Amino acid sequence: MKIEKFPEYILDGYIKEKLIHEDMFINIEYQNNTSVVLGRVTPHTSDVNSENCKTDNISIFRRKGGGGAVLLFPGVTIISCSFKKDHRVVDLMKCLDVAVEKIKEGILNYIQIPLEIRGNGDLCIEDKKILGSSIYSTKEYITYYCTLIIRGNINSISKYLTHPSKEPDYRKGRSHENFITTIEANAKINNDNELFTSIRKSLETIKIKDIYLD
Numbered sequence: 636m637k638i639e640k641f642p643e644y645i646l647d648g649y650i651k652e653k654l655i656h657e658d659m660f661i662n663i664e665y666q667n668n669t670s671v672v673l674g675r676v677t678p679h680t681s682d683v684n685s686e687n688c689k690t691d692n693i694s695i696f697r698r699k700g701g702g703g704a705v706l707l708f709p710g711v712t713i714i715s716c717s718f719k720k721d722h723r724v725v726d727l728m729k730c731l732d733v734a735v736e737k738i739k740e741g742i743l744n745y746i747q748i749p750l751e752i753r754g755n756g757d758l759c760i761e762d763k764k765i766l767g768s769s770i771y772s773t774k775e776y777i778t779y780y781c782t783l784i785i786r787g788n789i790n791s792i793s794k795y796l797t798h799p800s801k802e803p804d805y806r807k808g809r810s811h812e813n814f815i816t817t818i819e820a821n822a823k824i825n826n827d828n829e830l831f832t833s834i835r836k837s838l839e840t841i842k843i844k845d846i847y848l849d
Contacts, residue, residue, distance in 0.1 A: 642694075642697070643698075657719075659841075660715075661715065661838050662713075662715045663713075665827070669708045669795075670707050671694070671696070671707075672707060673695065683797065684795050684796065699771040704796050705767060713783075714834065714838075720772070729846050730779055734768070734770075734779040740837045741833045744836075745829060745833040746824065746830070753805050756768025764816070765783060768781045785827065786817050792812070
């Protein structure tokens with residue numbers, strides 16, 4: 636069966652352009668539209684409800700990094716943190732772990748909620764996911780990015796995404812609605828920009844030298 640080639644996620648090209656002139660680039664982008672973004676090898680035939688996407692004119696993209704399919708919708712924020720590289724080898728998993736920890740710290744510096752890091756770069760309120768991670772590396776740069784669910788209609792996820800073909804153990808087969816929550820469902824956010832500023836300041840403390848293998 637021929638696999639459809641989806642357009643590259645626009646953020647990937649934007650990051651590459653920015654890193655021509657910058658050694659580190661952090662981008663926090665609030666979503667105003669709904670779309671599906673697949674991981675580098677996510678099978679769209681099993682993980683996406685293509686018919687509903689087609690009917691509702693929902694765009695489907697593919698990002699360079701790993702991880703599963705995600706639904707972007709109003710209330711979701713994309714956070715990316717990219718570094719230029721030199722000839723040394725980057726520890727990708729350490730970079731992912733450090734980035735998630737910094738985002739956790741940034742959130743907690745703004746608001747107190749019971750956050751836990753679970754699975755492979757997931758950030759949860761107790762056992763419900765609010766953030767999923769992805770990472771990729773080229774010869775020139777490394778990029779970590781994640782989706783952080785501030786608010787929004789999580790019931791729409793099951794309309795466009797089926798149950799994932801791969802899932803972390805802690806999910807335990809739960810549906811999207813029972814596995815995912817939002818920050819706003821658990822705590823009051825007075826100002827989104829203040830939250831984003833806190834996260835950005837925390838990410839800015841990452842040093843690329845700390846995530847090399849040698």
